[in-house]
Structure formats: C-alpha cells, structure tokens
Amino acid sequence: xxxxxxxxxxxxxxxxxEDRTLLVQLLRDHLNLTGTxxxxxxxxxxxxxxxxxxxxxxxxxxxxxxxxGASITTIEGIAKGDELHPMQAAFRDNHGLQCGxxxxxxxxxxxxxxxxxxxxLDEATVRHELEGNICRCTGYHNIVKAVLDAAGRMKxxxxxx
Amino acid sequence: xxxxxxxxxxxxxxxxxxxxxxxxxxxxxxxxGMTHAYFVRSPHxxxxxxxxxxxxxxxxxxxxxxxxxxxxxDDKVGNLICGxxxxxxxxxxxxxxxxxxxAPETVRFVGQAVAVVIAESKNLARDxxxxxxxxxxxxxxxxxxxxxxxxxxxxLHPEAPGNQxxxxxxxxxxxxxxxxxxxxxxxxxxxxNNRLAPNAMEPRAAIADYDAAEEHFTLYTTSQNPHxxxxxxxxxxxIAPEHKLRVIAPDVGGGFGSKIFIYPxxxxxxxxxxxxxxxxxxxxxxxxxxxxxxxxxxxxTHAEMAFDANxxxxxxxxxxxxxxxxxxSLFSSSVxxxxxxxxxxxQYNIPAIHAEVIGVYTNTTPVDAYxxxxxxxxxxxxxxxxxxxARQLNVDPAQLRRTNFITQFPHQTPVIMAYDTGDFNxxxxxxxxAIDYAGFPARKAKAxxxxxxxxxxxxxxxxxCGIAPxxxxxxxxxxxxxxxxxxxxxxxxxxIEILTGSHSHGQGHETTFCQLVADRLGVPISQVxxxxxxxxxxxxxxxxxxxxxxxxxxxxxxxxxxxMESKAKKIAAHALxxxxxxxxxxxxxxxxxxxxxxxAFPMVALAAYTAHNLPEGMEPGLKESAFYDxxxxxxxxxxxICELEVDPGTGKTSFxxxxxxxxxxxxxxxxxxxxxxxxxxxxGIGQALLEHAIYDANGQPVTASFMDYAxxxxxxxxxxxxxxxxxxCPGNPLGIKGCGEAGAIGASAxxxxxxxxxxxxxxxxxxxxxxxxxxTIHAA
Numbered sequence: 041x042x043x044x045x046x047x048x049x050x051x052x053x054x055x056x057x058e059d060r061t062l063l064v065q066l067l068r069d070h071l072n073l074t075g076t077x078x079x080x081x082x083x084x085x086x087x088x089x090x091x092x093x094x095x096x097x098x099x100x101x102x103x104x105x106x107x108x109g110a111s112i113t114t115i116e117g118i119a120k121g122d123e124l125h126p127m128q129a130a131f132r133d134n135h136g137l138q139c140g141x142x143x144x145x146x147x148x149x150x151x152x153x154x155x156x157x158x159x160x161l162d163e164a165t166v167r168h169e170l171e172g173n174i175c176r177c178t179g180y181h182n183i184v185k186a187v188l189d190a191a192g193r194m195k196x197x198x199x200x201x
Numbered sequence: 202x203x204x205x206x207x208x209x210x211x212x213x214x215x216x217x218x219x220x221x222x223x224x225x226x227x228x229x230x231x232x233x234g235m236t237h238a239y240f241v242r243s244p245h246x247x248x249x250x251x252x253x254x255x256x257x258x259x260x261x262x263x264x265x266x267x268x269x270x271x272x273x274x275d276d277k278v279g280n281l282i283c284g285x286x287x288x289x290x291x292x293x294x295x296x297x298x299x300x301x302x303x304a305p306e307t308v309r310f311v312g313q314a315v316a317v318v319i320a321e322s323k324n325l326a327r328d329x330x331x332x333x334x335x336x337x338x339x340x341x342x343x344x345x346x347x348x349x350x351x352x353x354x355x356x357l358h359p360e361a362p363g364n365q366x367x368x369x370x371x372x373x374x375x376x377x378x379x380x381x382x383x384x385x386x387x388x389x390x391x392x393x394n395n396r397l398a399p400n401a402m403e404p405r406a407a408i409a410d411y412d413a414a415e416e417h418f419t420l421y422t423t424s425q426n427p428h429x430x431x432x433x434x435x436x437x438x439x440i441a442p443e444h445k446l447r448v449i450a451p452d453v454g455g456g457f458g459s460k461i462f463i464y465p466x467x468x469x470x471x472x473x474x475x476x477x478x479x480x481x482x483x484x485x486x487x488x489x490x491x492x493x494x495x496x497x498x499x500x501x502t503h504a505e506m507a508f509d510a511n512x513x514x515x516x517x518x519x520x521x522x523x524x525x526x527x528x529x530s531l532f533s534s535s536v537x538x539x540x541x542x543x544x545x546x547x548q549y550n551i552p553a554i555h556a557e558v559i560g561v562y563t564n565t566t567p568v569d570a571y572x573x574x575x576x577x578x579x580x581x582x583x584x585x586x587x588x589x590x591a592r593q594l595n596v597d598p599a600q601l602r603r604t605n606f607i608t609q610f611p612h613q614t615p616v617i618m619a620y621d622t623g624d625f626n627x628x629x630x631x632x633x634x635a636i637d638y639a640g641f642p643a644r645k646a647k648a649x650x651x652x653x654x655x656x657x658x659x660x661x662x663x664x665x666c667g668i669a670p671x672x673x674x675x676x677x678x679x680x681x682x683x684x685x686x687x688x689x690x691x692x693x694x695x696x697i698e699i700l701t702g703s704h705s706h707g708q709g710h711e712t713t714f715c716q717l718v719a720d721r722l723g724v725p726i727s728q729v730x731x732x733x734x735x736x737x738x739x740x741x742x743x744x745x746x747x748x749x750x751x752x753x754x755x756x757x758x759x760x761x762x763x764x765m766e767s768k769a770k771k772i773a774a775h776a777l778x779x780x781x782x783x784x785x786x787x788x789x790x791x792x793x794x795x796x797x798x799x800x801a802f803p804m805v806a807l808a809a810y811t812a813h814n815l816p817e818g819m820e821p822g823l824k825e826s827a828f829y830d831x832x833x834x835x836x837x838x839x840x841x842i843c844e845l846e847v848d849p850g851t852g853k854t855s856f857x858x859x860x861x862x863x864x865x866x867x868x869x870x871x872x873x874x875x876x877x878x879x880x881x882x883x884x885g886i887g888q889a890l891l892e893h894a895i896y897d898a899n900g901q902p903v904t905a906s907f908m909d910y911a912x913x914x915x916x917x918x919x920x921x922x923x924x925x926x927x928x929x930c931p932g933n934p935l936g937i938k939g940c941g942e943a944g945a946i947g948a949s950a951x952x953x954x955x956x957x958x959x960x961x962x963x964x965x966x967x968x969x970x971x972x973x974x975x976x977t978i979h980a981a
Contacts, residue, residue, distance in 0.1 A: 060324065074229035075222015077454075079402045080487040084907035087402060115222035128220040132212055135876050139707030140219030141402040141454030147220065163920065170915035174907065176402050176455050177707045179883030179944070180915040182876060 044104045048073070049117025057104050063097075064088045066104040067114060075115040075144045079174070086173030089145040089152075090114045096152035098172070115144035118151070126193035127151050127186075136186030138177035149173050150187045151194075159195040161188060206720035207935075210872040214726065215711040224452045227406040227421045228484045235408070236265050238470055238483040239326035241316040241333045242492065243308035246342035246564035246900025247355060250306055250315055254334040258318060261332055263325035266477050268469070269316045270303035278302060278472050279438040281465065283529035284680040287367050287538055290557070295367040298358025298562065300528040302438075302465035302472075308337070309357055309527035310564055311902055312492025317469050319477050323484070342564040344896035346501060346524045349563045357527060357562040366525055366534070366560030371542045372615055377555035380516030384507035388590040394578045395967045396499035396524065396894040397887075398910055399571045401706075403454020404485040405494060409470035413478065417445045422467050424450040425460045425704050426744020429681070431736050433463045433531070440471045443736075450734040453706035457884070458570040459494045460706065461746050462531040466493070491905040496894050497571020499524035500537065500578050506586050512594055514549055514605050519556040519582070527562060530569035534560070539617075539677050540575030540665075546614035547583035548625045548661045548838060549605040554615045564900035570746065572884055572945040573664070580662040584950035588658065589963055598659050598954070599633060606661075617677075618665055620836045623864060627926040629661060631862035632840035635922050641844065644857075653846040654978075655857070656959025660841045662947035666939035667835035667932070668747030684830035685749070686741050687757035689765045691823035693810035695803025697724070700732045700826075702742010703754030708941065709873045710750060716869055717755055717935075721762055722802060723788040740826070748939030751869060752835050756933045760827035769805050769823060775816045776800050776808060835930045837938040839863035841882075843951040847959045852975030854890060854956060856919035861947070863923070866930040866938035874940045875923055881944020882921055887913040888945075889952035893968050911968070 045054045048071060055070045067073045067090070078100050079087035088100040091113040118125040127147050130136065137143040153169045154161065166187045167180070175183060205211050218224050241253075255267035281300040288294060303314045316333055320326035341355040348354055349364040357364055381387060408421040418441050424430045427448040434440040434448070453460060466483050474481040485493070500521050507516040523537035542556040573580075587605075591598035606625040613619045633639075641657050648655035668674075671682030688700040699714055710733065715726035732738050745754070766786065773791035774781040777798050785794045792799040805823075808814065812821035844857040861878055868874050891911035895903040904910035929936030949967060957963050960978050 058324070068229075072231075073222070074226075075224070077226075077403070078228075078486075079404070080907045082487065082906045082908050084912075085402065085487075115220075119221060124220065131220050132216040135213065135872050137216060137219055138709070138876060138880065139402065139455040140215075140224045140452065141226065143219050144222050164916075167916040174402065174912050174914060176400055176457070176884075176912070177880045178876060179879035179881070179913075179921070180918060181879040181920050184915065184920065 042105055044108050046107050046109065047111040049113060059105065061104040062100055063102050063104050063107050064099040067099060073114050073116050077141055077144060079142065084174065085142065086149055087142050087145040089148040089173065091148060091152065096149050115147060126197055127190040130186040130190035130193060134182050134186040134189055136178060136182045142173060142175045146173050146175065146183060150190065153187065154191045154194050159191050161191045163188065203719060203723065205716060205726045207716055207867065207869050209716065209870065211712055211716055211726065211870055213709050213712045214715065215709065226403055226452045226454055227408060227423050230408055230421055232408060232410055232480040235480040235482050236319045236321060236477060237323040237326045238473060238481050239318050239323060239330045240314040240466065241318065241330045241335060243311060243313045243315060245308060245337055245339050246311050246344065247340040248308050248337040249340060250304055250308060250335060251338050252336040253316055255316070258329040258332040261329040263321035264329045265319040265321065267316060267318050267333060268473055268476060270301055270305035273303050273469065273472060274301055274305045276472065277439055278468060281528065282433065282437045282531065283534050284531050285535035286678040287369055287534045289367045290370045295534055296361035296365065297529050298360050302468040310566055311900060312489070312566065314465055317473060319473055319481060342900040344563050344565050344898060344900040346522050346561045346563055349561050357564065361562055364562040366529065366562060369538050369558045370556065372555040373553055374555045376553040377516045377518055380553045381507045381518065384515060385510040386508040386594060388506045388586060388593050390504050390586050390589050392502050392582055392585055393966050394498045394500040394581060395888060397497045397571055397892050398491050398894045399457045399459035399494055399497060400490065400912060401455030401457055401459055404487060404490050405460065405464065405466065406484040407467040407470045408480060408482045409474040410480040411474040418471055419447045419449065420467060420471055421449045421451065423453050423460050424448065425453070425456040425706060425746055427704065427734055427736055428702060428742045429744050430463050434468065434471065438468050440468065448736045450704055456706045457572040458497065458574055458746060461744070462495055462569055464493065487907060488905045491902065491910065492566060495530045495567050495569035496526065497568065498578060499568050502582055504582055504586055506590060508590065508594065512596060512601060512604050514551045516553040517545060517551050519545060521556065521558045523558055523560050524563055524565065524568055525560050526565045526567035528567045530567040533567065533569040535679070536570050536575045541579050543617045544576050544579040544663065544665060545583065545616055547580065548607060548663050550607050551615065565896050572881065573942045576664040576942065577885070577946045577949065580946045581950045584660040584662065585953065588954040592963060599629060599638065602629065602659065602661050618834065621833055621931050622928045623836060623838050624926060624928050625661060625838060628838065628862040628864055629840040631924050631926050632842045632860050635860040635862065635924060636842045636844060636858055638842065648846055654849055654959040655844070655846045656955040658843045658951045658954025658958055660947045660951035660954065662943065663836055663838040664942060664946050665834040666748035666837055666942065667752030667831050668749045669834060670832055671830050681743065682830065683743055684828050685743055685754040685757040686826065686828045687761045688740070688826040689758070689761040689824065691765060691806045693807050695728070695806040697729045698732055699729065699758055700739045701754055701758060702739055702744065703750040704734050704745045706745070708745065708750060709870065713751065713869045713873060714755060714758060717758060718762065721766065722786055724802060748837065748941040751937045752930070752933055752939045753829060753831055755937065756935060757827050757829035759934060760829050761825050764825035764827060765823060768825065771816055771819065772808050773800050773805050776814070831932060833932040835932055835938040837863065837865050837940065837943050839943060839947060841947045841951040843955040845955045845959065847956060847974060849978055852971035852978065854969065854974065858922065859919050860922040862926055863940065863943055864926045864928055864938070865940040866927065867936040868925065877940045878923055878944045879921055881942060882948045883913050883918050884945040885948025886918055886952055889949040889967050889969060891917060891968050
C-alpha cells in the first residue's frame with residue numbers, strides 16, 4: 041500500500057491504494073468519479089482519458105502512483121458550475137454523442153487537441169488526432185463537427201478572457 | 202410541428218448527464234457489502250473438464266468463494282435457451298446442444314466459463330482465478346464452417362450429428378428451377394460475410410443482489426430488454442419467479458444487438474449472490490467481450506441469379522452456410538433464416554426464389570443478432586449480385602436496378618415478406634444526384650491521370666423492421682410476442698411521465714418520445730419525462746432491437762396518449778360545460794372550438810385528481826396504458842453510393858464521397874435519425890474494410906483485443922452526405938419505418954462494389970484490407 045497525493049479537479053486528496061492500482065481505478069473506485077470509463081484495457085479506446093498537468097493521458101495505462109504530486113482534471117471538473125465547457129456544449133449541440141460511454145474521454149481528448157493546435161484545426165487534423173479514441177455509435181461524423189465547432193468557441197472564449 | 206414536436210431537431214435531454222460525467226452505467230453502481238466476480242475461462246476451444254482444484258485459490262486473500270459448473274448444475278440452474286424454433290426441410294426440429302452457464306464437463310469455445318471466483322475486490326478475484334487449477338483433456342477442435350461439416354470432423358454436440366443445427370429451406374424450388382431452365386443469362390457469385398465482434402464501448406456488466414428475507418433478487422445489467430431478461434431468467438433458468446426478480450438496465454453504453462441476449466455471467470452472478478449472501482458484481486473486460494459477447498454475421502454463400510433477354514430477373518437460388526459457434530444463442534436460429542432469407546428479394550421484382558440455409562456448429566464464440574441481423578447479409582449478397590450482373594451483362598449498374606425495381610405496392614415477395622410501400626427510384630435518384638453520378642467517368646479519368654484507381658459503387662437496400670407482428674412471428678417459430686407497451690401518467694400538476702418497454706442505449710428516447718407528447722399536447726418537453734429500463738417501474742416490454750422503438754414502442758405511447766386525451770377531453774368538456782366533440786387541444790390548452798373558452802392542461806389534470814367535479818360515474822385520476830402489436834413489418838429502404846480511390850501501389854482505399862438517401866417514413870427528430878445513419882454506415886464500412894473476428898484452425902481467437910481487431914477510427918471513415926425521401930409507412934399511425942440499422946445493412950455492398958469497380962476485378966472478399974486489395978489487383 042502507498043499513499044498517493046494529488047490534486048483532482050482542483051481539490052487536494054490523499055488516497056491509500058495498493059501499489060498496482062491504476063489511475064482510473066483511483067478515480068472511479070476510491071474517489072467515485074465514475075465519469076471516466078474503461079473500454080478496452082489496452083490503451084486503444086480512450087474512454088479513460090483525463091488531463092494530467094494539462095495534458096491528455098490514458099488513465100487506464102498508468103499507475104496511480106505515477107500521478108503522485110500531479111494535478112488531474114476529469115470530465116467532472118471542466119464545467120464552471122452550471123456553465124458547460126465549450127467542448128461539452130459543442131458535443132450536445134452537434135449531437136456528438138449517443139450512448140455516452142466514450143464521450144468523457146472524447147471530450148477530454150478533444151480539449152487537448154484544440155489546445156495543442158491553437159484553434160488551427162481542419163477536419164483531416166481532427167480525424168487524425170482522434171485516432172486514440174474509439175466511438176461505436178456516432179460514426180465520428182458529429183464528433184468531428186463538434187470538435188471543429190468547439191475550437192471556434194474556445195478561441196472566442198480565450199479572446200474574451 | 203412546433204419547436205419541440207414531431208420533425209423538430211431537438212437537442213437531446215439526456216446529454217447533460219453524459220457530457221458532465223454523470224451517466225450511471227452498471228459498473229458505476231456500488232452496493233453495500235458488494236463482492237466481485239472473476240470467471241475462470243477455458244483456454245482451449247474443445248476439452249473435457251476432468252477436475253477443478255480450488256484449494257489454493259480459496260486460501261488467497263479476500264476470497265469469498267469459488268463456484269463451479271458442477272455446483273451450478275446440481276443447484277438446477279437451467280441451461281441457456283434459444284427462443285426461436287426452426288424446422289429443417291425434412292421436418293425435424295433444430296438440433297440444440299445443451300449450454301450450461303458454466304461448463305461442468307465439456308468446454309466448446311475459448312473463453313467458456315468453468316468456474317467463478319467471488320472475492321472482496323476485482324483484483325483479488327482475478328489473482329485467485331489464476332490459482333484455480335483446471336485439469337483439461339484437450340479434444341480436437343474445428344473452427345472453420347466448411348471443415349466442420351465434413352465427414353470425420355470433430356463433433357461438438359451428441360444432439361447434432363455432423364455439427365448441423367438445421368437444413369432449412371424457403372421459397373419454391375421447382376418454380377425457381379424452371380426460371381433458370383429458361384434463363385437468357387445466369388450470374389453466379391460466391392460471397393463470404395465476415396464474422397464481426399459487436400464491441401459496444403461499454404463492456405457487459407452485472408450486479409446481483411439477493412435479499413434472503415424477501416427471497417427477492419435485484420439484477421442491474423447491461424441489457425437492451427430488461428423485461429425479456431427477467432422473463433427468461435424466471436421461466437427457463439429457475440433463478441426466481443418474476444415477482445421476486447427485479448431487473449434494472451440503467452444507462453447502457455451501446456448494444457447493437459449484443460446486449461439483447463441473457464448471458465451466463467448474469468445468471469451466475471444471481472446464483473452466486475444467493476450462495477454467498479452478498480451482492481456480486483461482474484464487469485467484463487474487453488478481451489472477455491471478444492470471447493463471450495455473441496458475434497455477428499459469418500456466412501458462406503453461393504448464389505445464382507437468372508435473367509431474361511431484357512435483363513429482368515426471373516429467378517434467384519441461394520445456398521448459405523451460417524456459423525452458429527459452439528452454442529445456440531437466444532435468437533441465433535432466426536437470424537440466418539427469417540431475418541435473412543425473407544429479404545432476399547431486395548428492392549427487386551423476382552418471381553421465383555429458393556434458398557437453403559445450413560446452420561453449423563463450430564468451436565467458436567456463439568453467433569447471434571448484430572446490428573441488422575441477417576438483413577445486412579441478404580442486402581450484401583443481393584447488391585453484390587446486381588453489381589456482378591451489371592458487369593457481366595454490360596449494363597449500367599444503376600440502370601439494371603431500375604429495370605428490376607418493384608414499383609407497385611403492396612408487393613408480395615416469394616419469401617414471405619409483403620412490402621407495404623416504397624419509392625425505390627426516388628431514393629436512387631436522390632443518391633445519384635447527390636454524388637453527381639453522371640460526372641463520374643470524367644472524375645475517374647482524371648484520377649487515372651493522377652495514378653489512382655477510382656471506383657463508384659451503388660447499394661440499394663431494403664430491410665424488414667418494426668419487429669414484429671406477434672401472430673406472424675409466432676407462426677414462424679418465435680417463442681415470444683413482439684408488441685410493445687406504454688403507460689402515460691399525468692401528475693396532478695400536469696407534468697407527464699411516459700413509461701415505456703423500449704430501452705434506450707444511445708438512441709435518444711428521452712428526447713424523441715417526449716416530442717410526440719409535445720406535438721399532441723403543446724406542452725414543453727421539459728414537462729415530460731421518460732421512464733424505462735426497470736421491471737419494477739414499467740409493467741412489461743420487449744425492449745429495443747430491430748429498429749422497433751419508434752415504429753412499435755412510440756406507437757404504443759401514442760395509443761396510451763389517445764386514451765388519456767379522450768378522458769381529459771371529457772373532464773375539460775364537463776368543466777367548460779361544452780360538448781366533448783367540440784374540445785380541441787392546442788398549445789397546452791383544451792379549448793371549445795370556435796369560442797374563447799379554454800382550460801389549461803394542468804387544470805384538467807388537477808381536476809382529475811381532486812375529483813371534486815368529474816362527469817358522473819368517471820373514475821378519478823389520469824393514467825392510461827396500451828399494448829400495441831404491429832400488423833406488419835415496416836420496410837425502410839434506400840440507396841447508398843460510394844465513390845473512392847484505390848492506390849494501386851499499396852492497395853489502400855480512400856473515400857472521395859459517400860451519399861445516403863434513405864426512406865424511413867416519418868422522422869421524429871431528423872438530427873437523431875442522421876446520427877443513427879452515420880453510426881450504421883461506419884459499422885457497414887468497418888465490415889467492408891477493417892473488421893474481422895478471426896480464429897486459427899484450432900479455434901484459438903486471433904482477434905481478442907483492439908490491438909488485433911480493427912475497429913473503425915475517425916481517420917478511417919469520411920463525413921457523409923445524407924438525404925431523405927419519404928413514403929409514409931401505412932402500417933402504423935405515425936407512418937414510421939425505423940432507422941437504426943439501415944446504415945449497417947446498406948453500406949458494405951456500396952464499398953465493395955466501388956473497390957471492385959476501381960480495380961476492375963470482381964472477386965474481392967471483406968474486409969478489403971490494403972493487403973487483400975493489393976493482392977487482388979496484382980493476381981494473375
């Protein structure tokens with residue numbers, strides 16, 4: 041057993057876990073943050089994507105201990121109160137989700153994509169960048185639309201800040 | 202239609218919880234005192250279980266119990282059933298091998314459970330499962346269908362000699378033979394419909410909770426049809442009588458057919474929760490999904506089509522081998538028979554059809570319904586045949602289809618189905634216009650100058666949905682009726698709860714079903730909630746599959762609404778001192794037509810519950826229910842055209858354009874309908890280009906993770922150009938045909954027709970991987 045200290049969605053936490061505990065297990069089983077999902081166990085599907093120190097990571101593929109001292113943001117931590125993150129709003133407005141299972145990972149990856157590309161995104165780049173997130177419901181059509189839409193919204197939001 | 206009524210692109214009510222991480226899937230649920238199950242699964246495709254030594258596992262930390270297949274059989278838990286009886290051509294019933302939820306004696310596919318460890322955590326259960334020693338005596342295995350039916354092949358079940366489940370026929374053989382005898386041209390084709398893994402993104406899961414004092418079970422499960430699960434668990438598996446078993450399917454992360462069936466894991470979880478006296482949770486991992494979720498497709502077919510001198514089809518002969526895997530899954534028997542061969546007429550006037558389907562056991566994962574279920578296999582076969590015929594007869598593929606389209610409705614096909622309505626020319630026109638079919642030769646020539654092989658492929662599909670008229674399916678062997686139920690509960694403040702037996706696992710019922718209510722009453726959808734997925738709340742239901750939720754489930758809601766409205770009108774007429782016949786419902790008010798007298802809907806509701814001033818003899822309350830049984834299947838149809846380029850140097854396919862023109866009858870929410878089509882198209886394209894569940898000759902699965910099984914990813918597929926043509930379905934009052942499966946049914950033939958057009962060779966099997974396409978291009 042080890043104590044892992046980290047910040048999750050802005051809140052400092054210390055959790056005693058078995059050494060083999062994965063970050064996703066810490067989030068889901070110990071902190072009850074069940075918005076982060078497990079879809080494949082082999083780091084392929086991206087349902088488990090969260091942000092660690094501002095970068096998208098697959099939380100099923102790292103040990104909780106590797107997140108010691110880090111700042112983690114999950115799908116539960118991106119809205120400001122009742123105000124949705126522009127990416128969440130874009131997924132809803134563009135019907136970028138159906139069953140919702142891949143959605144948290146998609147949104148977390150998509151935010152990272154927009155941040156890394158500084159809003160300079162086109163369809164081909166979005167499709168290439170979403171390679172690590174699998175959706176079985178939407179055929180990606182509306183997810184791609186949502187990410188491009190959100191890129192515009194995030195640019196406007198950034199300019200306003 | 203109103204901003205939230207039928208036909209409006211209403212943003213989904215359910216989305217907020219999903220985009221904020223507040224969805225509630227089975228694995229998100231924790232019960233007090235909950236234990237965790239991990240299954241010990243066979244590494245062999247075929248073996249005798251000679252013994253199981255649990256002693257080491259039982260001593261490991263946190264282990265509560267190790268339970269085996271023998272204990273399960275001793276406790277008289279029933280074998281898994283197949284719910285649709287098929288009769289072979291010699292009159293004999295289908296031959297079912299026994300399928301216990303955990304194998305006491307013989308395992309017949311890799312992944313079949315032999316024991317389960319119950320422990321304090323999933324990790325501890327998994328550790329202990331590795332310490333369970335199973336003494337297997339390996340037996341020869343057979344995974345290939347054609348090898349399985351040869352003399353001397355390893356035999357799976359004593360009940361099924363020669364590994365044959367059934368040899369079933371449909372149609373008029375002598376009329377078909379006569380048509381072929383007179384044919385001007387005969388086109389022949391062999392096709393393989395590749396085995397697929399459904400891969401809903403949420404792995405299957407179950408939590409079982411036994412209450413010893415009440416002798417009552419609660420099961421949380423990833424189901425498309427919780428009432429069917431309860432029925433089967435009660436009536437056949439001896440878990441508990443229905444009033445002592447509550448089944449809850451909360452948010453479910455996709456199904457595509459694979460979550461229709463009742464699987465061994467939830468049976469074992471229920472049984473184990475009583476054994477250990479604590480709740481038991483099982484959550485599958487992705488490899489368990491590949492090993493145990495029912496696979497789809499897996500047909501080998503030889504077909505011949507006869508034409509007269511005017512290129513009119515005169516006959517069709519089909520012989521199909523269908524792989525069932527090692528056991529008959531819940532609806533498996535109906536898929537390659539009544540869901541496949543009854544659609545072999547396609548969109549065409551074919552006077553004589555004869556089809557024979559041979560069901561085969563192999564040492565592989567069981568095969569059952571996967572999005573489209575039989576209809577993709579039929580559509581792929583017919584549309585590959587039409588393309589092959591056009592090339593052989595040297596006519597334009599679109600024109601050959603037009604020459605043979607059914608244009609008069611209703612149309613009785615020679616294979617049971619009676620198409621009620623359609624306009625196949627309209628959808629083909631729309632698709633050809635959208636893709637600029639006429640301009641294709643110029644685009645092909647330009648691509649050639651750039652060193653690329655460009656091709657175009659048409660696919661005109663039809664499907665039978667709105668499953669299904671109970672009497673009709675009963676006469677064909679179904680063990681259940683396929684109606685749907687609904688209840689409309691109006692609260693005293695005028696808010697409305699709709700209880701439905703349909704189940705949403707991505708389809709958006711919480712929005713579309715509210716749109717019907719908004720349309721009829723003029724109340725905002727925020728005043729309406731949809732209740733589904735819990736057998737304690739909804740009295741009964743048959744669930745969601747076969748594109749049935751709108752055509753059948755929503756019609757049941759309509760019927761209940763009509764009853765509720767009729768009573769509400771009486772109350773309004775009484776309050777307004779008017780005649781019931783003069784009451785109209787507009788914008789949330791009950792009005793006396795031609796006057797300014799009106800009463801708001803909430804006041805009518807309140808009057809129903811205060812009961813201070815109701816018409817003489819009327820019961821208080823405002824709650825009505827209905828069961829709706831459809832009178833026919835519905836027949837969504839459409840035309841898909843795919844334009845693509847093949848790189849002759851690598852064999853890689855790149856999409857140029859993909860257009861879909863569908864006729865789904867009336868659309869409730871076009872945004873959601875388009876989403877269904879997008880997803881279906883990508884599953885069809887996935888089958889055509891990427892996906893294949895492969896076994897080696899000994900029955901070892903080669904594709905048991907996303908590392909090996911090629912799921913379509915965002916950069917494998919294009920954006921789509923969709924349009925709709927409309928003929929309203931005459932079979933239900935809303936005119937709905939259904940849209941959930943069309944994409945998966947129609948897309949794969951369009952892709953393969955386009956690739957074979959591009960490379961100028963017709964012999965190409967799915968999945969058309971770059972390697973396979975390159976070899977086909979360069980084959981002698």
